[in-house]
Amino acid sequence: xxxxxxxxxxxxxxxxxxxxxxxxxxxxxxxxxxxxxxxxxxxxxxxxxxxxxxxxxxxxxxxxxxxxxxxxxxxxxxxxxxxxxxxxxxxxxxxxxxxxxxxxxxxxxxxxxxxxxxxxxxxxxxxxxxxxxxxxxxxxxxxxxxxxxxxxxxxxxxxxxxxxxxxxxxxxxxxxxxxxxxxxxxxxxxxxxxxxxxxxxxxxxxxxxxxxxxxxxxxxxxxxxxxxxxxxxxxxxxxxxxxxxxxxxxxxxxxxxxxxxxxxxxxxxxxxxxxxxxxxxxxxxxx
Amino acid sequence: xxxxxxxxxxxxxxxxxxxxxxxxxxxxxxxxxxxxxxxxxxxxxxxxxxxxxxxxxxxxxxxxxxxxxxxxxxxxxxxxxxxxxxxxxxxxxxxxxxxxxxxxxxxxxxxxxxxxxxxxxxxxxxxxxxxxxxxxxxxxxxxxxxxxxxxxxxxxxxxxxxxxxxxxxxxxxxxxxxxxxxxxxxxxxxxxxxxxxxxxxxxxxxxxxxxxxxxxxxxxxxxxxxxxxxxxxxxxxxxxxxxxxxxxxxxxxxxxxxx
Numbered sequence: 420x421x422x423x424x425x426x427x428x429x430x431x432x433x434x435x436x437x438x439x440x441x442x443x444x445x446x447x448x449x450x451x452x453x454x455x456x457x458x459x460x461x462x463x464x465x466x467x468x469x470x471x472x473x474x475x476x477x478x479x480x481x482x483x484x485x486x487x488x489x490x491x492x493x494x495x496x497x498x499x500x501x502x503x504x505x506x507x508x509x510x511x512x513x514x515x516x517x518x519x520x521x522x523x524x525x526x527x528x529x530x531x532x533x534x535x536x537x538x539x540x541x542x543x544x545x546x547x548x549x550x551x552x553x554x555x556x557x558x559x560x561x562x563x564x565x566x567x568x569x570x571x572x573x574x575x576x577x578x579x580x581x582x583x584x585x586x587x588x589x590x591x592x593x594x595x596x597x598x599x600x601x602x603x604x605x606x607x608x609x610x611x612x613x614x615x616x617x618x619x620x621x622x623x624x625x626x627x628x629x630x631x632x633x634x635x636x637x638x639x640x641x642x643x644x645x646x647x648x649x650x651x652x653x654x655x656x657x658x659x660x661x662x663x664x665x666x667x668x669x670x671x672x673x674x675x676x677x678x679x680x681x682x683x684x685x686x687x688x689x690x691x692x693x694x695x696x697x698x699x700x701x702x703x704x705x706x
Numbered sequence: 707x708x709x710x711x712x713x714x715x716x717x718x719x720x721x722x723x724x725x726x727x728x729x730x731x732x733x734x735x736x737x738x739x740x741x742x743x744x745x746x747x748x749x750x751x752x753x754x755x756x757x758x759x760x761x762x763x764x765x766x767x768x769x770x771x772x773x774x775x776x777x778x779x780x781x782x783x784x785x786x787x788x789x790x791x792x793x794x795x796x797x798x799x800x801x802x803x804x805x806x807x808x809x810x811x812x813x814x815x816x817x818x819x820x821x822x823x824x825x826x827x828x829x830x831x832x833x834x835x836x837x838x839x840x841x842x843x844x845x846x847x848x849x850x851x852x853x854x855x856x857x858x859x860x861x862x863x864x865x866x867x868x869x870x871x872x873x874x875x876x877x878x879x880x881x882x883x884x885x886x887x888x889x890x891x892x893x894x895x896x897x898x899x900x901x902x903x904x905x906x907x908x909x910x911x912x913x914x915x916x917x918x919x920x921x922x923x924x925x926x927x928x929x930x931x932x933x934x935x936x937x938x939x940x941x942x943x944x945x946x947x948x949x950x951x952x953x954x955x956x957x958x959x960x961x962x963x964x965x
Contacts, residue, residue, distance in 0.1 A: 505962065513899050561961030568958070590854075590876050592886060595900045596912050599854060599876040600960040603862050606834035607954050614839065630876075632827035633815075633855045638835055652827035652855070653817030657881075661817050671822055681825050 455479050471688045480645050480688055482625055484527060485534040485551035488584050492692050493547065498538040502569055506530050507562045513593040519555060527553035531562045532587070535570040540582065541696025543703070546574035549584040550631075557587035559631055560594040564601025567635060571608035580618035580702065582695060585636040589629015602634035609638045618702045620695065623650050623673065623682065637681075641698060644673035644682045645691075709906075710897040713879055715871040716851050717813075722923065723782075724751055724766025724809045727849055730927040731934070732757055732764060740791060744824060747788035748779045749812070750860075752795040754804065758935040760942075763799035765792045765860060766809035769850070782851075783816035786829035789859050793833050796840055805843040805938045808860040813878065815856030830859040837862035838957075839950055843941035845934060847917070848872040848904075864941055864953050865914040867933075868904040869926075874912070875902035912960065 453462045457479035467474070471491055472481040483491070489498050509516045524530060532554035537546050548570050550557040559567075567583075574581045590598040612619060621639030623632075626649035633652055636642075644650060651671035659666055669675050676682045686694045715721075728735055732755035739746040752765045767784070770776030792808075799806045815826055837844060844863035852861070852874030868874060877885075879897035884890045901907075904916045917933075920926055941949060 511899065511901050514895070565962040592877050592882050592900070595876050596874060596902065596907060597910060597961055599858055600912060600957060602855065602858060603834050603838070604957045604960055606831065606862075607838045607957050610835045610838050611954070613835075630855055633830040633859075634834055635831075637825075637828045637831040650827075651822055652815065652830070653822065657817045658819065658822065662819055664819075666819065670819070675823070679823050679825070681828055 453481075473688050478646065478687070480625065480647065482552045482586065484553055485529060485549040485584075488549040488624075489534065489536075489538070489547065491688070492549075492582075492584070492695065493538040493540055494542065498536055498547075500534065500536040501573065502535055502566045503530065505562050505566060507560055507594075509593070510561065510597065511593070511595050513595070516593040519593065523554040527551050529554050531566065532557045532559070533563045533566050535566050537573075537579070540692060540699060543696065543699035544579055545699065546570050546577075546579045546581045547583070548581070550586045552586045552626075555588075555591065556626075557585075557631070558589060558591035558598075559587060559601050560591035560598050561601060563591075564598070564604050567601075567605045568608040571605070571612045574617060575608075575612045575615050578615070578617060578704075580620065580699060581612065582620045582622070583635065583639070584622045584624055585627045585631055586624045587627055587629065587631035587636070589631055599630065602630045605635045606638060609635050613638075613640070618699070620698060622686075622691065622695075623648055625649050626651075628652065628654065642682050643684050643686045643691075643694070644676065645688055646673060646685050648673045650676050650682070708894070708898070709900075709903055710879065710894040712871060712903045713873055713897050716873045721850055723770070724768040724811055724849065727809050727847075727927070727930070728753075728755065728764050728766055730924070731931045732762070735764065738795060741787045741794055743787070743790055745785075745787045747785050747791055749782050749784040749816070750788035750792055752791055757805075757807070757931065757938065760935075760938070761802070761804050762938065763795050763804050763806045764809075765795060765806065767811040767850075767860070769811060780816060782812045783814060784812065784856060785816050785818070785821045786824045786826050789815075789829040789833050792860055793836055796837065796844075800840050800842045803842055805845065805942055806840070806863075807934060807938070808844065808846045808863065810846055810848045810852050810857045810860055810874075811850030812853045812856045813851050814853035815859065827855075830855045833859040834862055838953060841946045841950070843938055843944075843949060844953075845938060845941075847930070847934075848874055848913075853878065862953075862957070864949065864956070865937060866912070867915045867917055868907060868913050869917050870904055870919045872904060873902040874904075874907055875900050910960075 455474040458477035460476040535548045623644040735755040737753040767782045769782035770779040846861040846863040848868040883892040883896040907913045
């Protein structure tokens with residue numbers, strides 16, 4: 420019988436030293452390389468960015484921040500940001516919330532988890548919002564809800580289509596019931612925009628879940644998703660605990676939602692801008 | 707009372723469930739089943755009845771009475787079918803211009819495989835949107851647990867009332883403690899921090915009224931009947947445009963108020 424720990428690396432200072440030497444060996448600094456979480460291929464960061472943060476080997480779509488999203492999807496130099504000054508405060512005096520907000524701001528370089536504004540896609544004027552996973556995983560508190568509500572109200576007033584890119588862990592716990600109320604508030608603004616005959620396209624990206632899925636993410640006239648994006652209401656761990664069983668492969672992924680009839684299509688990131696422009700063209704109002 | 711005690715009271719065994727409120731407050735209740743798409747979800751009861759002579763649509767979460775009933779009703783945790791059944795009845799209410807009264811008592815929308823596959827999020831989202839412009843008065847009353855999106859999906863209304871010992875929250879205190887702090891034993895602190903009691907919600911402007919719970923609980927039905935009749939009649943008299951504008955503003959004001 421093999422002794423336990425036989426293949427464990429010895430835990431001694433020499434080993435640590437050896438590792439340190441190892442780390443210096445590759446000629447490419449680590450920050451220039453990224454390992455694809457899906458196929459494990461080592462990718463050059465600059466090449467990855469040029470490829471819209473999609474793995475050239477397996478097609479895995481990396482999560483991207485709101486600014487990069489807007490850069491990729493909108494015509495160059497057409498974006499004007501709205502409500503960019505709005506910052507969250509700890510309205511319920513929830514423990515450690517200020518610290519989390521600060522960390523999120525540092526990680527994302529954003530003031531909140533959604534960026535809103537106007538711009539053009541393929542020449543067509545749109546109101547746009549893009550959520551940011553680096554800001555508390557795109558969770559929706561009162562500021563996110565307010566900004567999204569405002570952009571819909573602006574679009575209704577100005578008869579503009581809305582294109583929204585979602586990524587979110589759901590409602591933000593630290594703002595309690597007021598976060599939950601943002602689901603109703605945003606839905607109200609989406610409904611008014613819709614009733615006035617305006618187009619709303621939702622692009623679901625990985626991951627879109629909880630209260631955001633159960634409100635404006637699922638309220639688009641057209642709902643498309645990036646490949647393999649996680650889209651759901653409840654979290655997989657909660658479901659596994661409730662059902663006391665393992666979840667099937669591909670559960671709560673975009674491909675299953677397409678099969679079940681909850682998204683209109685799956686569009687790869689590199690095709691997305693042209694796809695959106697086509698839809699905007701097809702919904703152009705007669706003059 | 708501490709917040710967590712309130713959580714326990716709201717969930718307490720023997721607390722009257724949705725059907726008790728329906729049968730004790732209204733007359734002539736006729737239950738309707740099914741969402742016409744997939745199934746009948748017994749976690750939500752829906753139908754029509756009379757409130758001070760006036761036909762109304764009534765919808766309620768029902769957690770169940772005995773063990774078998776509880777299992778059949780999934781402890782009041784609805785699947786998408788439940789929310790779609792509710793919406794179907796609301797649309798009928800709009801058609802016949804009957805007011806809608808909803809009783810909320812759920813730990814949340816069910817987190818299951820079938821529920822996800824049949825669009826739990828989509829079903830809730832659709833209710834939020836459609837209720838916002840439903841052309842008839844809606845009144846929601848929390849009678850137990852108001853669990854997150856599953857509660858909100860029946861609470862987009864002109865007024866929300868909470869019974870004194872009920873809660874309404876974005877997440878259960880247990881869920882909050884385990885996700886945020888990876889420590890379920892901090893549940894009391896979570897309950898406190900979430901601000902989920904009726905007093906908290908009134909202060910935050912999320913609800914209109916707190917209904918006191920009398921020692922003899924059965925006295926509450928007559929009081930609620932009276933109060934509901936008054937509020938619903940008042941809202942029925944409003945022009946639909948005003949009603950919907952008020953409903954929009956009711957939610958619009960929640961959250962950020964700066965320019």
